[in-house]
Amino acid sequence: MIRNRRYRRTESLLKLFTETDVPIRTLVPAYFIVEGTGVRREIPEGSGLWQLSLDQLREEGKRAKGGGAEAVMLFAVPEEKGVKYATARDSLACRAVQALDGLGLARMADVCLCSYTPDGHCGIWDDGGPHRHPGVDNDRSVALLAEVAAGLAAAGAELVCPSDMMDGRVAAIRAALDAEGLGDTLVVSYAAKMASAMYGPFRHAAESAPKHGDRRGYQMNAANGREAMRETAADVEEGADLIMVKPALTNLDLIAETRRRFDIPIIAYQVSGEYAMIHEAARAGRIDRARAVKETLTSIRRAGADLVVSYFAPEFWDGRQLV
């Protein structure tokens, strides 16, 4: 008789035959950087999303490194809207990268325009005309994104992470980096980023909700797995070093398929809405929080993700969650 329960008879056997781990080095925390000093606020409350001023970011970076983290994801939340604040070489995002100098952390700097454009779109909106549909102007946006990426890399970001979903931006960013002698910078491409219902808390923290329309003209249709592979193939071809899949739990099939088809590191993003689903269900007493966190992160890793951006990450080193 085949008795698979043999593997599960004792605690040590269960541990011995565990196939998938979630080492702390694979978890990437994400922070929202604001101007000022001494600012440290969770926005919205209970979201797991923290707005930090530069001094607090540095403190948090030290804690993360001390706890075993090797990378952090950075989003800037500028005081004033305007794309000139995104492309400036001393932008808040650039200063956030510099605030983490010398800590031995890999800095993953977000590259997008939605926190800067007055209408909250990830690129420059074009109202259209007699022969053009209204929508985000791809090529004008790409030129700006390449400039933003070069600035962040020049400030010291080891990884630049375009999350905008414009076409051709990986190639443009690669070219801009090469032109400035920054060819060693890793490009993390959000290749399969779905137009998802689960970004709500993030848009609040990043002050990046679109003021008109939605993002379905550039982010992917969540129904499309084959198109996700075409997006990925294009970004790999253009020179991406890592591929991002997002959200994580609703796209485990795409993580697995990407792992089968491409020999490139994969990073999955457990997004703000995924955090909310677990956190709020646990708060209501419906599920065990620590176990749900462990189970979801393990599943994302089992599907094939090398790294996971997660708002739960700091809990693994601040004593709230026992690994």
Ligand code: PBG
């Ligand atoms: C914006 C961006 C978003 C997220 C990451 N980058 C929001 C959006 O696309 O509207 C979502 C992450 C999260 O929900 O945690 N480029």
Ligand code: ZN
């Ligand atoms: Zn954006």
